[in-house]
Amino acid sequence: MSLIETHDLTLRHDGQVALRDVNFNIEAGEIVTIVGPNGSGKSSLLRALIGALKPASGKITRKPGLRIGYVPQKLQIDATLPLTVRRFVNLPRRQKPEAIRDALATAGVPELAERQMVDLSGGQFQRVLLARALLEKPDLLILDEATQGLDQPGSAAFYRQIEAVRQDLGCAVLMVSHDLHVVMAASDRVLCLNGHVCCEGTPEAVADAPEYRALFGSGTQGALALYRHDHDHHHHHHTHHHGDACDGQHEET
Numbered sequence: 001m002s003l004i005e006t007h008d009l010t011l012r013h014d015g016q017v018a019l020r021d022v023n024f025n026i027e028a029g030e031i032v033t034i035v036g037p038n039g040s041g042k043s044s045l046l047r048a049l050i051g052a053l054k055p056a057s058g059k060i061t062r063k064p065g066l067r068i069g070y071v072p073q074k075l076q077i078d079a080t081l082p083l084t085v086r087r088f089v090n091l092p093r094r095q096k097p098e099a100i101r102d103a104l105a106t107a108g109v110p111e112l113a114e115r116q117m118v119d120l121s122g123g124q125f126q127r128v129l130l131a132r133a134l135l136e137k138p139d140l141l142i143l144d145e146a147t148q149g150l151d152q153p154g155s156a157a158f159y160r161q162i163e164a165v166r167q168d169l170g171c172a173v174l175m176v177s178h179d180l181h182v183v184m185a186a187s188d189r190v191l192c193l194n195g196h197v198c199c200e201g202t203p204e205a206v207a208d209a210p211e212y213r214a215l216f217g218s219g220t221q222g223a224l225a226l227y228r229h230d231h232d233h234h235h236h237h238h239t240h241h242h243g244d245a246c247d248g249q250h251e252e253t
C-alpha cells in the first residue's frame with residue numbers, strides 16, 4: 001500500500017478552487033518533487049496531506065500509523081529570545097539526548113547543538129528544521145520550499161543532504177521547490193501542478209513534456225543534464241505518464 005494516496009482530491013479556499021481532481025500517491029522510499037508556478041496549488045496540496053486543509057471533495061488515504069515529518073518554508077524566531085539548537089529541537093516534545101545527537105548528525109549539523117538559533121546561517125537553520133522533523137522518525141518527510149533564501153550551491157547541498165537522509169533512514173520524501181533543475185535531478189518522480197496535475201513522471205520525462213515546457217520553457221533541460229553528469233546514484237525509472245494538459249485538453253503521449 002502507498003504511504004499516502006489522494007483520490008479525485010479537490011481543494012478550495014473560500015469557495016475558490018485551488019486544485020482540482022488530484023490523483024496522487026507516494027510509495028515508501030520515493031523522492032517526489034512538486035513543481036508549478038506561483039499560486040498553482042503546491043502548498044495547498046502539502047497542507048492537505050499533513051491534515052491542515054480539509055478536502056472540498058475527494059479523499060486522502062494514509063497508511064495506518066503513517067509518521068510524517070514536516071519542514072516548513074520559513075520559521076520566525078524571536079531574535080531577542082535566547083534559544084539554543086538543542087532547546088529548539090526539544091520544544092514540541094522532549095527528546096532523548098542521543099536522539100537529538102543522531103538527528104543533528106543525520107541532518108548534517110552534528111556540531112551545532114549548543115549554538116544560538118539566531119546565529120545560524122540560512123543553510124544551517126534549514127538543517128536544524130530538518131533535524132527537528134527527523135525526530136518524528138518519519139516514514140514520509142515533507143518539505144515546503146525548504147531552500148528559500150539559500151543560494152544555488154546552498155540549495156544543491158541541502159538537496160544532497162535530503163538524498164543522504166533518504167538513504168540513511170529509508171523514508172519517502174515529498175518536496176515543493178522552485179529550484180527546478182537541482183531538485184528535479186534529485187527526484188525519482190516529479191509532479192507538475194497548475195491548478196490540477198499538468199504532467200508527472202521521471203524528471204527527464206517531465207522536462208520534455210510539452211505541458212511543462214509551456215510553463216517553464218525548455219531551459220532546465222540543459223542544467224538537468226549537467227547536474228546529472230556528476231551525480232552517480234541510481235534512480236528508479238517510472239513509466240512516463242501524462243495527466244491532463246494545462247490547457248484542459250486531454251493529451252496522451
Ligand SMILES: Nc1ncnc2c1ncn2[C@@H]1O[C@H](COP(=O)(O)OP(=O)(O)OP(=O)(O)O)[C@@H](O)[C@H]1O
Binds near residue numbers: 036038039040043
Ligand atoms: N489561506 C488562503 N485563503 C485564500 N486563498 C488561498 C489561501 N491559501 C492559498 N490560497 C489561494 O489558493 C491558490 C493556490 O495557492 P498555493 O499557496 O497552494 O500555491 P503555491 O503553488 O504554493 O504558490 P507559491 O509558489 O506562490 O507558494 C492561490 O490562488 C492562492 O491565492
